[in-house]
Amino acid sequence: MSIRIKIVLLLFLSLQHYLFSSTTDSTSNAKKNSTTQFFTANQFEYADSAKYIENTLYNFQSYLPRTHLGNSGLPFNDLCYQPNSSIIGFNYSKNNYANYFYSPANLKFYNTRVPYTDLFYVAGSKHEQVFKMTFSYNVKKNWNVTADFYRIHSDGFYLRQITNDNFIAVSTNYKSDNNRYNLLAGVFYNSAKNTENGGIIYDSAFANAGTGDKQLIGVHLLSAKRSVLNRNIYLKQYLNLGRKSSDTTTHNAIIPESRFILASSFEDNLLKYEDDNPQSGYYSNIYNDSAKTFDSTYNFKIENELAWKRVDNNKHRGIKDMIGGGFSVKDQIITIKQHEIDTTFGGIIAGAEFYNTYSKNKFWWNFAGKYALTGYNKNDYATSAVIKKSIADSLNLLTLSFENKQQTPDFIYHKYSSNNFRWNNNFEKIQTTRISINFLMRKYNLAVGTDINEYTNVLYFDTYAMANQYKGSIQVISAYLKKDFVFYNWHLNNNIHYQYVPDSMVIRLPQFVLEHALYYENNLFKGAMRMQIGASIFYNSAYYANTYMPATGEFYLQNNKKYGDYPFIDFFINAQIKTVRIFIKIDHLNSGLMGNNYMITPHYPMNDRAFKFGVSWRFYD
Secondary structure, eight states: OOHHHHHHHHHHHHGGGGOOOOSSOTTTTOEEEEEEEEEOGGGTTOGGGOEEEEEOOTTTTOOSOSOBSSSTTSOBOOSSOOOSOOSSSOOOSOOTTTTTOOOTTTOOEEEESSOEEEEEEEEETTTEEEEEEEEEEEEETTEEEEEEEEEEEEOOSSTTOOEEEEEEEEEEEEEOTTSSEEEEEEEEEEEEEEEEOOSBSOHHHHHTOTTSOGGGSOBSOSSEEEEEEEEEEEEEEEEEEEEEOSOGGGTTOEEEEEEEEEEEEEEEEEEEEEESOTTSSOOSOOOSOSSOEEEEEEEEEEEEEEEEEEOOOSOOOSHHHHEEEEEEEEEEEEEEEETTEEEEEEEEEEEEEEEESOOSSSEEEEEEEEEEOSSTTTTOEEEEEEEEEEOSSTTEEEEEEEEEEEEOOOHHHHEEEOSSOEEEOOOOOEEEEEEEEEEEEGGGTEEEEEEEEEEEEEEEEOTTSOEEEEEEEEEEEEEEEEEEEEETTEEEEEEEEEEEOSOOSSOOOOSEEEEEEEEEEEEETTTTEEEEEEEEEEEEOOBOOOEEETTTTEEEOOOSOOBOOEEEEEEEEEEEETTEEEEEEEETTTTTTSOSOOEEETTEEOOOSEEEEEEEEEEEO
């Protein structure tokens, strides 16, 4: 690590010794709007999980993670290890655009007493434009309809970095007057159409470029492009069973004692990769057409899962009302079409879980398991145990969890056929064991935790970008600390992530990932405007980072050079007047001042110094 970088990091970290933790929440000045709530599909079953919209400046200027391939809208390269699939069941491949996409898991469902509109717009250097819109309206008291739209367009600093991404979600949630029936539904359309440059040819050309025009630096691919299209229709229906309430003001609504849940989805994905010059020398092989590469992969999946669960009946007569259970069965039908591949198969997955429906001593537990009975994922399983305990009050939460899984590799590792890559493998199932401890103190803005993971038969893409498997076990130990300090009007936010891999043969991770922000926040003009002014820093230690293969859309190993050990410093001013928020940001303020080694992914430099302006305007009428 260079002396200049050490000095910058020392300035940020040493300030913590002069600040003390305060009971003042860094977001305590946020004003909640009591007319509009939101929740996710996984939170729906928990009555206290819905959150009110908050108007806060907290981290407002950070609208995208920094770990993309150098331009907004390009794929993300994870700095923390993320196995390709975390669920039991079929998965084609890892989606490196997942941070952009709308999906049933991350979509927000709303309940609002007045029409709610949220507009968010960013304009930046190199024609960067980011636009988000949410419009939500309750047709009736218990029936909401919401539309979400998200667009990213940017030319980028380097040749052939143009991104053109569009994401749409239309959703609804409904509850019958008597609470017998509930519905969550959504329709999703995610499209990413980007040019591919394969990275710069020589890192040295970038290192010696100085402040010159980065468009003059040579790149590997001059006529390649990739498009990813994802469409999804999602329905989750609840039928509540139980006694009627005696309260006529609520239409004698059902007090559920158990419920049937039917979750249905239809999802298809179309992945295309084109290159009008496959003989450029970038690819090791050309199998089908030396004049033009046109690779296309189509897959669709139909899922239906029927579940029964016991819920809190509010009787609380002891252990017979405390212990809950649930059972589920899921059916999958999958089709995959690719050059020389056309296959269809199904699968059945059974599940069970046991838990306490209520607690008198703020102690919660859950034991769950799933097993694939048939299909591509036959004999896959996942078991988990989670224990949560509130310490002193509900603001302090200790969580212990254990997970053990056996999974069939994603389909892309087994079979792949394209113009430049081809393989047919018979890999063994992946084994994962995970133990984690997490502690949260909301009052003091503190979160700390550690994970111990052991992975057996790890899947990866080798130095030739070919699918491969490591026969053996690899441990990954990680810990994190998130703490926000407040001293009068000064704030110091810290997010520290540590990772240790004893055997880094195929899992490559930076030892440290650090994010810090120091800013002054106060009210101006007799409280009419709230303002923040400060700087933030992002840093990851040097390591043999995975590089990117445009033809497959996957990240693969390289052993030539370590990347990282560079701080990205941003300067920002945030302001808020009622429901309008504005930020002015100089992204990568230190560009060119600390050397030209600012790459997170090999051969894909991050952006130079860039000016960005953003505005968010929320309407409640």
